[in-house]
Amino acid sequence: MTTIVKCPTCEKDVRWVPESRFRPFCSDRCKQIDLGAWATEKYKIGGSQQDTPPDEDSHSGLN
Numbered sequence: 001m002t003t004i005v006k007c008p009t010c011e012k013d014v015r016w017v018p019e020s021r022f023r024p025f026c027s028d029r030c031k032q033i034d035l036g037a038w039a040t041e042k043y044k045i046g047g048s049q050q051d052t053p054p055d056e057d058s059h060s061g062l063n
């Protein structure tokens, strides 16, 4: 009996066997894509978020 898992990246069926070297990914490519996604998430969390409030310029003509 062979366990079948789904590739986290492309959701293709991957057989959980020693020959599937990149399991749970179907290929090295999908593995790299997933790792890249993780790196991107890290940058998002660590990076400076632009949280500038909207321009409050409405009082320019109401004085």
Ligand SMILES: [Zn+2]
Binding pocket: 007, 008, 009, 010, 011, 012, 025, 026, 027, 030
């Ligand atoms: Zn895949």
